[in-house]
Amino acid sequence: xxxxxxxxxxxxxxxxxxxxxxxxxxxxxxxxxxxxxxxxxxxxxxxxxxxxxxxxxxxxxxxxxxxxxxxxxxxxxxxxxxxxxxxxxxxxxxxxxxxxxxxxxxxxxxxxxxxxxxxxxxxxxxxxxxxxxxxxxxxxxxxxxxxxxxxxxxxxxxxxxxxxxxxxxxxxxxxxxxxxxxxxxxxxxxxxxxxxxxxxxxxxxxxxxxxxxxxxxxxxxxxxxxxxxxxxxxxxxxxxxxxxxxxxxxxxxxxxxxxxxxxxxxxxxxxxxxxxxxxxxxxxxxxxxxxxxxxxxxxxxxxxxxxxxxxxxxxxxxxxxxx
Amino acid sequence: xxxxxxxxxxxxxxxxxxxxxxxxxxxxxxxxxxxxxxxxxxxxxxxxxxxxxxxxxxxxxxxxxxxxxxxxxxxxxxxxxxxxxxxxxxxxxxxxxxxxxxxxxxxxxxxxxxxxxxxxxxxxxxxxxxxxxxxxxxxxxxxxxxxxxxxxxxxxxxxxxxxxxxxxxxxxxxxxxxxxxxxxxxxxxxxxxxxxxxxxxxxxxxxxxxxxxxxxxxxxxxxxxxxxxxxxxxxxxxxxxxxxxxxxxxxxxxxxxxxxxxxxxxxxxxxxxxxxxxxxxxxxxxxxxxxxxxxxxxxxxxxxxxxxxxxxxxxxxxxxx
Numbered sequence: 330x331x332x333x334x335x336x337x338x339x340x341x342x343x344x345x346x347x348x349x350x351x352x353x354x355x356x357x358x359x360x361x362x363x364x365x366x367x368x369x370x371x372x373x374x375x376x377x378x379x380x381x382x383x384x385x386x387x388x389x390x391x392x393x394x395x396x397x398x399x400x401x402x403x404x405x406x407x408x409x410x411x412x413x414x415x416x417x418x419x420x421x422x423x424x425x426x427x428x429x430x431x432x433x434x435x436x437x438x439x440x441x442x443x444x445x446x447x448x449x450x451x452x453x454x455x456x457x458x459x460x461x462x463x464x465x466x467x468x469x470x471x472x473x474x475x476x477x478x479x480x481x482x483x484x485x486x487x488x489x490x491x492x493x494x495x496x497x498x499x500x501x502x503x504x505x506x507x508x509x510x511x512x513x514x515x516x517x518x519x520x521x522x523x524x525x526x527x528x529x530x531x532x533x534x535x536x537x538x539x540x541x542x543x544x545x546x547x548x549x550x551x552x553x554x555x556x557x558x559x560x561x562x563x564x565x566x567x568x569x570x571x572x573x574x575x576x577x578x579x580x581x582x583x584x585x586x587x588x589x590x591x592x593x594x595x596x597x598x599x600x601x602x603x604x605x606x607x608x609x610x611x612x613x614x615x616x617x618x619x620x621x622x623x624x625x626x627x628x629x630x631x632x633x634x635x636x637x638x639x640x641x642x643x644x645x646x647x648x649x650x651x652x
Numbered sequence: 653x654x655x656x657x658x659x660x661x662x663x664x665x666x667x668x669x670x671x672x673x674x675x676x677x678x679x680x681x682x683x684x685x686x687x688x689x690x691x692x693x694x695x696x697x698x699x700x701x702x703x704x705x706x707x708x709x710x711x712x713x714x715x716x717x718x719x720x721x722x723x724x725x726x727x728x729x730x731x732x733x734x735x736x737x738x739x740x741x742x743x744x745x746x747x748x749x750x751x752x753x754x755x756x757x758x759x760x761x762x763x764x765x766x767x768x769x770x771x772x773x774x775x776x777x778x779x780x781x782x783x784x785x786x787x788x789x790x791x792x793x794x795x796x797x798x799x800x801x802x803x804x805x806x807x808x809x810x811x812x813x814x815x816x817x818x819x820x821x822x823x824x825x826x827x828x829x830x831x832x833x834x835x836x837x838x839x840x841x842x843x844x845x846x847x848x849x850x851x852x853x854x855x856x857x858x859x860x861x862x863x864x865x866x867x868x869x870x871x872x873x874x875x876x877x878x879x880x881x882x883x884x885x886x887x888x889x890x891x892x893x894x895x896x897x898x899x900x901x902x903x904x905x906x907x908x909x910x911x912x913x914x915x916x917x918x919x920x921x922x923x924x925x926x927x928x929x930x931x932x933x934x935x936x937x938x939x940x941x942x943x944x945x946x947x948x949x950x951x952x953x954x955x956x957x958x959x960x961x962x963x964x965x966x967x968x969x970x971x972x973x
Binding site: 380383385411412413414415416417420421423424428429431432433434442443447476478479492 | 869870871873874875876877879888889892893966967968969
């Protein structure tokens with residue numbers, strides 16, 4: 330059974346300026362123990378998906394399609410069941426540089442709260458469990474007494490990872506967990522996440538705008554643009570030989586370590602991400618696409634098989650037999 | 653709590669108080685060079701009698717001598733003599749203290765219901781409950797105390813006769829103990845309600861906006877993701893972060909407990925510090941005013957000190973500053 334299955338997920342935010350479609354029909358499946366990366370620019374809907382899985386979207390947001398978490402429809406759950414599933418079925422590693430930790434409460438206290446809420450451990454064992462979690466992410470048990478402002482960004486990120494692991498979730502959703510960290514700390518946090526994933530056989534959904542991060546961490550990769558997946562496949566293949574011009578631009582935006590040619594010549598992508606409330610007709614990427622042809626302005630191509638285990642949504646992709 | 657933080661705040665409070673004491677001295681000397689002359693003008697007093705009075709009120713000698721004498725008195729807890737009735741200022745103030753603490757203390761506690769209302773309204777921003785309570789708060793907050801007082805007095809005392817029109821006790825009452833307290837309570841209901849109505853809106857509005865500030869914080873989303881109930885997220889994560897503005901406001905208002913409520917005490921003939929201030933201004937009874945000013949400043953400074961120390965407990969980040 331899949332840990333997570335999104336079937337034609339559509340999320341529309343209600344704003345004062347009218348409805349804003351953030352996710353426009355996403356299909357995504359994560360098998361048990363699998364690692365899937367979700368990449369895209371800010372505003373492409375990737376973080377909306379993270380929030381949608383645990384039904385954390387603002388009140389009034391329109392959600393269509395199906396979200397199956399361990400086979401159970403999240404949007405059909407009663408409030409009590411939903412609360413029980415949150416953090417045990419799926420937990421989110423939030424971004425540590427932002428104010429994801431409550432500034433006026435000790436970090437140990439915030440981890441303990443999750444454990445007590447779901448009664449994964451009870452009584453005197455709770456304190457030991459908190460210390461164990463902190464030590465597992467490379468901190469010390471004594472760090473439990475600290476307040477968030479007394480820790481560095483990297484330490485706070487580790488606390489958030491420990492927090493996400495507190496109730497042994499089946500699925501871990503990492504929502505840009507390394508974005509605001511400096512490069513050294515970023516590498517450490519990534520290594521920790523990979524290690525934990527292997528050690529516990531966690532299923533992982535890793536969300537980031539940094540494609541290069543995903544190739545080492547994730548087996549499979551999905552690239553999002555304007556609320557849709559435009560390319561998916563094994564991450565190494567997608568990164569090395571992208572089928573969609575957008576994935577190609579995203580991959581080229583990051584210099585490859587050890588390749589001085591790419592380091593000296595990072596390829597930017599012209600133009601801004603599209604406004605979700607006023608998407609261009611046809612393929613939403615065509616105004617920024619270097620390979621756009623006339624057809625792109627009218628034909629919004631659906632995902633099509635582009636190779637073994639790979640799919641892409643582009644007119645240039647010739648339909649291939651899925652192998 | 654870090655000792656240095658406490659010491660820093662203590663030093664700040666004590667030096668402010670010392671400054672106020674000095675300022676207070678000069679303020680009333682500048683207002684009136686020799687109040688005795690003007691007080692007793694037109695009465696048939698000999699120069700000797702006037703000099704005698706001047707000495708009695710510590711107005712003779714150079715300003716420096718007066719100042720030294722004033723500070724000495726102050727350190728002994730002596731605030732001098734009232735111009736009226738030859739009574740020590742301390743006695744005049746002490747007499748008015750209890751009624752005011754009873755009245756303003758009670759109404760301040762009542763008004764603090766506004767904090768809970770404000771937090772809940774802010775949490776459900778834009779809901780019907782929010783709209784109703786915010787509008788009501790704006791309405792009561794913008795009405796002057798004396799207006800609310802007159803309306804309440806007119807309805808509940810004059811027309812319906814449920815409550816006495818004024819005073820602390822029934823005139824000529826000899827009741828003591830519990831009976832006396834109940835009588836005072838009966839007299840207090842109207843003025844306390846008026847003050848509570850006048851202040852509840854302020855608490856509500858401050859608490860509401862402090863809560864709204866926290867609504868978009870990421871840690872609330874994290875708390876929800878953990879599987880906490882909505883009201884738990886509010887109580888355990890949002891409210892602790894929305895406390896500081898409310899603590900400041902409460903501190904200031906508790907400081908005013910000792911300055912009395914001048915308008916409401918006058919309307920309800922409540923023999924508290926507010927009325928004492930009113931009478932001292934009308935005198936003018938400068939020594940009493942001086943003593944009242946000192947007391948008000950001292951309580952406001954003390955309340956702020958307590959608020960500062962509370963900040964340190966409520967928000968660990970404050971101490972590092």
